Amino acid sequence: MLVIGSLLALLSGVFNAAAAALEKREGMRTGLGRTGFGLLAALARRPAWLLAMALSALAWVGEAASLALAPVPVTATLRNAGRGLLVVGGARWLKERFTVPELVGVILASAGGVITAISVVNSEVPRRLLSNRTQLVVGASCMLAAFLVAALSRWLAGEGRRRQAKGAAVSPGRGKVAGLVMGAAVGVLYAGTGIFTKEVGDRFAVYGLGGLKAVLLSTGTWMMVVMAVWAQSLIQQAFRHANAASVSAVNACLASLGLIGAGFALYGEALPQGPDAVLLVLGICISLGGAALLIASRPADEVGHVPHVEDGALQPGTGG
Secondary structure (H helix, E strand, O other), X not given: OHHHHHHHHHHHHHHHHHHHHHHHHHHHHOOOOOOHHHHHHHHOOOHHHHHHHHHHHHHHHHHHHHHHHOOHHHHHHHOOHHHHHHHHHHHHOOOOOOOHHHHHHHHHHHHHHHXXXXXXXXXXXXXXXXXXXXXXXXXXXXXXXXHHHHHHHHHHHHHHHHHHXXXXXXXXXXXXXXXXXXXXHHHHHHHHHHHHHHHHHXXXXXXXXXXXXXHHOOHHHHHHHHHHHHHHHHHHHHHOOOOHHHHHHHHHHHHHHHXXXXXXXXXXXXXXXXXXXXXXXXXXXXXXXXXXXHHHOOOHHHHOOOOOEEOOEEOOOOOO
C-alpha cells in the first residue's frame, strides 16, 4: 500500500506542476488589469486554463487516494517532487529566468521533502475521522491566516505602485517578494485543503462506496471547495509577480509542513524516534531554508535587465 500511495503522490505532483505551468501561461495572457475573482472569470473562458483545472482535479484525486494509503508526511512531501519540472518548463516554455540562488532554493525545498518522507517511511496510516466542529476550527484558522498573509502581500505590491507613482525607482525584487508572500498565503490554504482531502479519502477507505454520504455531510468538504477557489484566485496573482517554480516551491513547502503537523496533532501519527527523528527535523529545516532562500534571493530581472511593469505586475517573459 505504501508503494502505491507513494506513486500516486508523485503523479499528483507531476499533474500539479503541469497545471501550474498552464495556469501561469494563461494568466499572463489574460486581462493584466484584472485581479481576484474577475481574473478567474476571464480565465474560465480559456480552454487551456480549463485543461489546467482538469489536471488539478486529477492531482487531487491522486492525493486523496495517496493520503488513504500512505502516511501523511510521505504524501505531503513526495507530491512536491514534481515541482522541479516547473524549473525546466518555466525556462523553456514560460521564458522565465532563474538565478543560482533561486535554483538552489527550489532544489532545497524539494530535497527537504524527500528527506522528511524517508524519516517516516515506517509509520502507520491513521484513519481518525475528524468531527465537523474540528474541521470548522481547522478551516477557519487556515482562512484567517491566509487572509493576513495575503493582506501583507497586497501591501507590499501597493507600496511598489505608490513609489512608482511618485517617480521613485522600484526594484523588481519587491514585486517578486510580494508574489512569493502571496504564494505563502496559498500554501496555508493548501494545508487546509490537504487535511480535508485526507478526510475525503479516509471516509471512502472506512465506509467504501457508502463514504459518499459521509463526505457530503462533512463540513470540511464544503470548506475545502471555498478554500480551493480562493487559492486559485490568489495563485494567479502570485504568478504575475514571481516565476511559477518559486511560487509553487513556497506554497508547497508551507502546505506540506502544515499537513505534516496535522498528521501528528490531529491524527495521532507517532513521532519518529532516533535517527528518523533527526531526518525529520533535518528535512523540515532544509525545506524552510529553501523557501527562505527563494524569498531572499534577487530575481533574474534585477540581476540582468529591468522589466516593463504595468499595474504592478510583471509582464510575460520577464521571469520573476
